[in-house]
Amino acid sequence: MRSAFFTFGFLFLIAFSSCEGDQYVRFKYTGLDVANVNSAPGIPVVDGSDSIKKEIYGIRLFLFPVETERKGRYFDDHESGVSAEDPIRDIDIICSDSFDIDHPAGSDVTNCFTYLAGNYFHMFPLNDGSGFSPTAKYQHDYADHNFPERADLLLTRMPDNTAYRKFIVRLKYVSGYARTDSTALVKLY
Amino acid sequence: MYRLPFRPEVYVNGSLFYGNGSRSPQGPWGAGNYLDASKKYGLKDEYGLGMWFYNRIAGEVFYSHDYFIEDHEAIPGRVQSQYPDYFIDRPSVNSGYDIYSKNSRNLRYWRMGLSANIRLSRNKYIQPFVFYGIGKTDFPVGSLAFKSNSSNNVGIVSYKFEGIPTKGYVAGLRFHLYSDGNAPGEPFPFFGHIGIKVEYASMEAMGTGTVTCRDLMSGAEVVNVAEVSKRFQYFSVGVFFGIGVKGKRYSGSFLFSKWPYKARKSWFKK
Numbered sequence: 001m002r003s004a005f006f007t008f009g010f011l012f013l014i015a016f017s018s019c020e021g022d023q024y025v026r027f028k029y030t031g032l033d034v035a036n037v038n039s040a041p042g043i044p045v046v047d048g049s050d051s052i053k054k055e056i057y058g059i060r061l062f063l064f065p066v067e068t069e070r071k072g073r074y075f076d077d078h079e080s081g082v083s084a085e086d087p088i089r090d091i092d093i094i095c096s097d098s099f100d101i102d103h104p105a106g107s108d109v110t111n112c113f114t115y116l117a118g119n120y121f122h123m124f125p126l127n128d129g130s131g132f133s134p135t136a137k138y139q140h141d142y143a144d145h146n147f148p149e150r151a152d153l154l155l156t157r158m159p160d161n162t163a164y165r166k167f168i169v170r171l172k173y174v175s176g177y178a179r180t181d182s183t184a185l186v187k188l189y
Numbered sequence: 190m191y192r193l194p195f196r197p198e199v200y201v202n203g204s205l206f207y208g209n210g211s212r213s214p215q216g217p218w219g220a221g222n223y224l225d226a227s228k229k230y231g232l233k234d235e236y237g238l239g240m241w242f243y244n245r246i247a248g249e250v251f252y253s254h255d256y257f258i259e260d261h262e263a264i265p266g267r268v269q270s271q272y273p274d275y276f277i278d279r280p281s282v283n284s285g286y287d288i289y290s291k292n293s294r295n296l297r298y299w300r301m302g303l304s305a306n307i308r309l310s311r312n313k314y315i316q317p318f319v320f321y322g323i324g325k326t327d328f329p330v331g332s333l334a335f336k337s338n339s340s341n342n343v344g345i346v347s348y349k350f351e352g353i354p355t356k357g358y359v360a361g362l363r364f365h366l367y368s369d370g371n372a373p374g375e376p377f378p379f380f381g382h383i384g385i386k387v388e389y390a391s392m393e394a395m396g397t398g399t400v401t402c403r404d405l406m407s408g409a410e411v412v413n414v415a416e417v418s419k420r421f422q423y424f425s426v427g428v429f430f431g432i433g434v435k436g437k438r439y440s441g442s443f444l445f446s447k448w449p450y451k452a453r454k455s456w457f458k459k
Binding site: 043114 | 340
């Protein structure tokens with residue numbers, strides 16, 4: 001009788017412990033680098049050339065996330081929570097040169113880009129009032145890489161000239177802090 | 190009152206099958222390759238009723254459910270080979286799209302036909318059978334993203350081929366073992382039976398489904414009707430069990446009579 005009691009109690013403890021298995025993860029952004037990419041291969045790749053076809057042009061943001069906390073036993077793609085200590089709230093993209101008739105030099109061209117959230121089923125137009133929230137949860141390797149290490153922004157509105165230009169990206173965080181970086185000069189033809 | 194020389198039997202069957210299927214024709218936006226992503230094996234369960242006449246010939250009807258094991262991971266690669274100018278992306282686990290859910294193609298159909306009794310011993314029989322099958326096939330629903338290699342445009346293509354009319358034939362053999370009959374006059378009306386079955390099925394699904402293309406940027410949507418014609422040819426091996434009804438005032442010799450059957454006057458007495 002006593003051994004049965006302890007056996008059941010032990011099994012109960014194991015069952016109870018495994019109920020809180022889903023992990024909870026926190027991270028913080030520690031930097032920002034931007035680079036020109038082209039999407040010809042499908043998944044965008046960094047392109048160091050000084051001229052890129054405008055129809056496949058994009059900008060990659062390297063976000064340098066660092067894990068600060070992880071609790072729980074396993075990471076579940078659906079149930080686990082991932083949050084940033086100071087999340088990104090919004091993004092501004094400034095074009096150094098005239099973009100088109102609606103966007104002269106130095107104007108905000110954020111709404112000319114769409115955020116590719118790691119999967120072509122999830123593309124989010126920027127500057128439609130919903131802010132900018134990079135995420136890794138739509139990537140195929142989300143279980144192994146739980147927070148966004150990069151964010152790809154694809155050009156979806158074309159410039160009307162082929163001048164060399166660079167794009168200045170400013171990320172604004174919830175705390176009010178901001179980080180800025182710019183791409184290399186590139187000719188979009 | 191006369192006792193009629195027939196008895197009903199109920200079957201429950203579970204099987205594994207292995208086979209092949211012809212490739213579907215190439216529909217719009219990779220529909221053909223999308224439909225051809227099954228592996229060569231699957232599971233079957235079926236439930237049926239047979240009515241034996243004079244212990245020699247049975248008319249039988251079954252409802253079958255054949256589940257094909259799908260190779261979902263292979264679908265984008267197969268479609269990619271058909272569309273080299275596009276990058277084919279599949280939904281992720283958090284996408285909310287259905288391609289990588291557990292749905293699988295399945296045949297659900299009625300099969301009707303005849304089987305015969307070849308006596309091996311008192312309660313063991315070999316039973317060849319042949320059935321005509323008619324029903325429907327559901328192919329897995331799902332979606333793929335097509336991203337052009339020459340632009341940032343993306344189209345989401347969704348596939349739906351459900352309830353495709355299917356028909357064909359099935360033939361095979363059953364090794365059938367019956368429980369010993371009770372002594373004459375025993376009131377218990379049922380007997381059990383188990384067995385092993387091997388069969389060959391050739392079923393063809395022919396019909397139409399829809400392929401919906403949605404431009405992710407503009408939201409424009411086009412629905413295409415696509416034809417599907419796919420033949421499933423496979424062998425299956427399975428086990429079955431069931432019960433039969435002996436009838437009132439059962440006589441053991443009625444069930445286990447030798448070939449050729451001879452009606453005995455005593456069996457038809459009150």
